[in-house]
Amino acid sequence: MKNKTLKNGFSIPLLGLGTWGFGGREFHDPENNDVRQIEAIENAMTSGITWIDTAEYYADGYAETLVGTALKGAKRDSYQLCSKVWKNHLRRDDVWRAAENSLNRLKTDHFDLYLYHQIDESVPLEETLNAMNELVQQKIAEYIGVSNFNTKRLERAMQISEAPIVVNQVEYSLVCREPEKELLPFCQENDVILQAWRPLQYLKNCPLTDRLCEKYSISLQQLAIAWLVAQNSVTTISASQNWNHQWDNISAVNLQLDGDDIELLRREYPDQREISRVPLK
Ligand SMILES: NC(=O)c1ccc[n+]([C@@H]2O[C@H](COP(=O)([O-])OP(=O)(O)OC[C@H]3O[C@@H](n4cnc5c(N)ncnc54)[C@H](OP(=O)(O)O)[C@@H]3O)[C@@H](O)[C@H]2O)c1
Numbered sequence: 001m002k003n004k005t006l007k008n009g010f011s012i013p014l015l016g017l018g019t020w021g022f023g024g025r026e027f028h029d030p031e032n033n034d035v036r037q038i039e040a041i042e043n044a045m046t047s048g049i050t051w052i053d054t055a056e057y058y059a060d061g062y063a064e065t066l067v068g069t070a071l072k073g074a075k076r077d078s079y080q081l082c083s084k085v086w087k088n089h090l091r092r093d094d095v096w097r098a099a100e101n102s103l104n105r106l107k108t109d110h111f112d113l114y115l116y117h118q119i120d121e122s123v124p125l126e127e128t129l130n131a132m133n134e135l136v137q138q139k140i141a142e143y144i145g146v147s148n149f150n151t152k153r154l155e156r157a158m159q160i161s162e163a164p165i166v167v168n169q170v171e172y173s174l175v176c177r178e179p180e181k182e183l184l185p186f187c188q189e190n191d192v193i194l195q196a197w198r199p200l201q202y203l204k205n206c207p208l209t210d211r212l213c214e215k216y217s218i219s220l221q222q223l224a225i226a227w228l229v230a231q232n233s234v235t236t237i238s239a240s241q242n243w244n245h246q247w248d249n250i251s252a253v254n255l256q257l258d259g260d261d262i263e264l265l266r267r268e269y270p271d272q273r274e275i276s277r278v279p280l281k
Contacts, residue, residue: 010143019239023066024063032062051080090127169197171196172184174272200225
C-alpha cells in the first residue's frame with residue numbers, strides 16, 4: 001500500500017479499514033456477527049490494508065474489542081492503529097482513562113494515531129490537547145490529530161499543540177464537498193493529512209461516472225476512492241466486511257486517473273452536498 005508522508009515524518013497509507021458498524025453502531029449489538037467481522041479485519045491485513053481506524057464510540061468500545069481480538073497474534077509493527085476519544089471524555093483525566101480503556105480493548109500499549117473525535121465546546125481545546133500531548137510524551141500515542149474540525153479550529157489546535165496535528169479526519173467524498181472550499185487547501189498548504197471518512201456511502205451512478213468506470217474498467221466505488229486519493233494530502237478509510245470489496249479498494253488506490261477526469265468529477269458529479277453529516281465546527 002502506498003503512503004503519503006508529511007515533512008515531519010508522519011506517514012499514512014492511502015487507504016485504511018474503517019470499523020464503524022463493527023460490533024454494533026452507537027451500542028454493542030449482542031446479535032452481532034463477531035466472527036464475520038474479525039475475519040474481515042484479518043482478511044484486510046492479509047490483503048495489505050494495515051491501517052485500522054476505530055474509536056471508543058463505535059459500538060460503545062466493542063469495535064475496539066473486535067480489532068484487538070483480530071490482531072492478537074499479529075506483530076505490532078505489521079499494522080497501525082488509530083483510535084479516537086469521544087466528546088464526553090475531553091477533560092484531562094477522562095482523556096487518559098479513555099485512552100487506557102481503548103488500549104486494553106485493543107490489547108496493545110500504544111496508538112499510532114489518536115484523534116479528538118467530535119467537538120464539545122464546553123471543554124477548552126487547550127485542556128484536551130494538553131492531555132493528548134501528555135499521551136505523546138508518555139509514548140502512548142505516537143502521533144495525534146483531530147476530526148470534524150473546521151479550518152479555524154484546526155489552526156488553533158496547531159497553535160496550541162506542541163506535538164504536530166498530523167490528521168484532520170472529516171467527511172469528504174464525491175458527494176460531500178464541505179472540506180473543498182477552505183479546509184483542504186489549508187491542509188495542503190500546512191502539511192496536514194485530510195483523511196476522508198465515509199468515502200463510499202450515498203454514491204450514485206450517472207452518465208459521467210458510467211463513462212469513466214467504463215474507460216478505466218472499474219466500479220463506481222473504485223472511481224470514488226481513486227478520485228479522493230489523487231488529491232494532494234488526502235487519504236481515506238472505508239469499512240468493508242467483504243474480501244472482494246477490500247481487494248477492489250486496494251487496487252483503486254493504485255489507479256492513476258487523468259487530471260481532466262479528476263476535474264470533471266469535481267465539477268460535474270451530480271447532487272453534491274455542501275455540508276457534512278457531521279458539520280465542520
Ligand atoms: N471521524 C468521524 O466522525 C467518522 C464518521 C464516520 C465514519 N468514520 C470512519 O470512516 C470509516 C468509513 O466510513 P463508513 O464506514 O461510514 O462508510 P464507507 O466506508 O463509505 O462505506 C461502507 C460501505 O461501503 C461498502 N463498500 C466498501 N467497499 C466497497 C466496494 N468496493 N464496492 C461496493 N461496496 C463497498 C461496504 O459494504 P461491504 O462491507 O459489503 O464491503 C459498506 O456497506 C468508518 O468505518 C469509520 O472508521 C469516522
